Amino acid sequence: MSIPAASTAVGSLCLPRSRIRSSALQPMMAVRSGTVSSVTQILTKLQKECATPLPVLRHVADSMGNDMRAGLAVDGASDLKMILSYVDTLPTGNEKGLFYALDLGGTNFRVLRVQLGGIDQRVIATEAQQVSIPQDLMFGTSEELFDFIASGLAKFAEKESGEFQLLQGRKRELGFTFSFPVKQTSISSGILIKWTKGFAVSGTSGKDVVACLNEAMQRQGLQMQVSALVNDAVGTLAGAKYWDNDVMVAVILGTGTNACYVERIDAIPKMPGQKSQSGTTIINTEWGAFSTGLPLTEFDREMDAESINPGEQIFEKTISGMYLGEIVRRVLLKMDEAGSLFGSSMPDKLQTPFSLRTPHICAIQQDTSNNLDEIGSILFNEAGVEAKTEARQIVLEVCDTIAKRGGRLAGAGIVGILHKMEDDMKGLIFGKRTVVAMDGGLYENYPQYRNYLQDAVTELLGPALSENIVIEHSKDGSGIGAALLAAANSKYKHHI
Ligand code: ADP
Ligand code: MG
Numbered sequence: 001m002s003i004p005a006a007s008t009a010v011g012s013l014c015l016p017r018s019r020i021r022s023s024a025l026q027p028m029m030a031v032r033s034g035t036v037s038s039v040t041q042i043l044t045k046l047q048k049e050c051a052t053p054l055p056v057l058r059h060v061a062d063s064m065g066n067d068m069r070a071g072l073a074v075d076g077a078s079d080l081k082m083i084l085s086y087v088d089t090l091p092t093g094n095e096k097g098l099f100y101a102l103d104l105g106g107t108n109f110r111v112l113r114v115q116l117g118g119i120d121q122r123v124i125a126t127e128a129q130q131v132s133i134p135q136d137l138m139f140g141t142s143e144e145l146f147d148f149i150a151s152g153l154a155k156f157a158e159k160e161s162g163e164f165q166l167l168q169g170r171k172r173e174l175g176f177t178f179s180f181p182v183k184q185t186s187i188s189s190g191i192l193i194k195w196t197k198g199f200a201v202s203g204t205s206g207k208d209v210v211a212c213l214n215e216a217m218q219r220q221g222l223q224m225q226v227s228a229l230v231n232d233a234v235g236t237l238a239g240a241k242y243w244d245n246d247v248m249v250a251v252i253l254g255t256g257t258n259a260c261y262v263e264r265i266d267a268i269p270k271m272p273g274q275k276s277q278s279g280t281t282i283i284n285t286e287w288g289a290f291s292t293g294l295p296l297t298e299f300d301r302e303m304d305a306e307s308i309n310p311g312e313q314i315f316e317k318t319i320s321g322m323y324l325g326e327i328v329r330r331v332l333l334k335m336d337e338a339g340s341l342f343g344s345s346m347p348d349k350l351q352t353p354f355s356l357r358t359p360h361i362c363a364i365q366q367d368t369s370n371n372l373d374e375i376g377s378i379l380f381n382e383a384g385v386e387a388k389t390e391a392r393q394i395v396l397e398v399c400d401t402i403a404k405r406g407g408r409l410a411g412a413g414i415v416g417i418l419h420k421m422e423d424d425m426k427g428l429i430f431g432k433r434t435v436v437a438m439d440g441g442l443y444e445n446y447p448q449y450r451n452y453l454q455d456a457v458t459e460l461l462g463p464a465l466s467e468n469i470v471i472e473h474s475k476d477g478s479g480i481g482a483a484l485l486a487a488a489n490s491k492y493k494h495h496i
């Protein structure tokens with residue numbers, strides 16, 4: 001999402017004052033002291049309720065580990081679904097040829113092609129394109145959504161240049177990254193469990209999402225076959241491990257959030273007799289559904305109640321990009337209603353859900369100027385309010401409180417996974433280099449969030465253990481990862 005250019009004349013602009021607040025009719029001094037104190041009270045309460053001191057982080061990390069175990073033991077026994085990815089053939093580096101990837105996220109879909117050159121040449125060429133998903137398709141039918149995607153893919157495939165070479169006699173193969181909870185039935189098939197991140201597409205229930213895509217590709221006359229259905233976290237792990245064998249966990253922090261990790265087959269009681277050559281597989285935790293021990297506020301509860309999936313995805317609603325801006329908007333609205341934070345200007349835009357988005361609160365936190373002019377501009381452009389310097393300072397603190405809680409809780413979740421892995425097999429994680437591959441627009445673009453996440457990991461693990469835990473951005477790992485998984489699971493792999 002792009003942030004509109006800042007207005008330079010915020011201070012001199014007037015907003016329509018069609019409705020006068022009752023508080024504006026009170027004597028000035030009384031209003032000032034009363035409102036200032038109620039704004040401060042709301043801020044203090046917010047900071048207290050969002051606080052994530054070490055005991056809270058520890059409780060979250062421990063609960064994450066317990067919920068992981070429960071989800072591995074019995075299907076449905078935990079918030080965490082702990083889904084088998086069927087990815088036990090990770091890319092080795094030997095993969096060769098042309099492969100495509102399609103990534104359906106929450107905000108965009110991306111298409112990518114890669115020419116793989118085997119162990120010496122690795123990635124010879126890549127080309128990618130990104131298309132944003134029109135809002136109406138998020139609430140339309142499955143056919144409309146998949147037709148839109150297949151047509152984007154077909155247009156991209158038409159523009160294949162000479163550096164990309166399909167081996168003779170082969171059909172183009174695709175890794176399909178689908179970043180929603182899916183009950184995977186094989187490496188190249190899976191049933192949608194539920195839509196998340198604001199999607200509510202009809203006609204997908206109980207259907208194999210690969211079949212949906214295949215049918216749409218046929219309608220487009222596109223000759224391509226899906227060789228791997230990949231969750232975005234799983235794709236990130238595969239992509240990152242291709243370059244660095246110490247990668248054991250991958251986490252997505254974008255519109256939504258998820259995490260996956262390398263698990264031993266014999267530590268999955270709910271799947272007895274499951275086979276894997278390596279003895280390991282990747283488990284997709286679907287940790288967005290986690291909910292134990294999270295410090296929540298009235299703003300979180302109200303946002304959840306009004307969401308299209310109330311009671312679900314509580315961790316996601318507390319830490320991911322789709323929601324952080326919206327939580328801040330709700331706090332600011334309450335501060336304005338109860339304490340005239342923005343004076344007498346009518347905050348019409350501020351009343352619109354999701355008018356303030358996470359990239360805006362991120363931009364707010366980057367303003368280090370004395371007068372916080374950039375914050376003033378963002379509030380004016382996005383929320384339709386005029387904010388004096390003191391109000392801008394309050395807004396900054398609200399953003400920081402929400403980003404800090406999100407980043408630290410995400411960090412606690414990561415530590416929960418690492419501890420679970422180490423507890424099951426001493427020496428697997430700690431005391432040697434272990435990499436957590438990170439991807440997603442929130443992690444990539446929000447430096448304060450990233451720092452809070454790292455701080456929490458370091459606090460929880462202590463200086464000695466955290467020294468060897470590398471939390472690393474894996475840029476577009478999931479796109480390449482999906483293409484690599486298509487290659488590793490190619491229909492023609494026995495021909496290589
Ligand atoms: P998706 O999750 O849809 O696959 P991305 O990983 O690109 O896509 O993440 C996009 C999300 O990242 C946006 O919805 C937004 O919440 C967040 N984001 C994007 N840019 C920024 C930014 N500058 N600051 C903070 N968050 C951002
Ligand atoms: Mg994504």
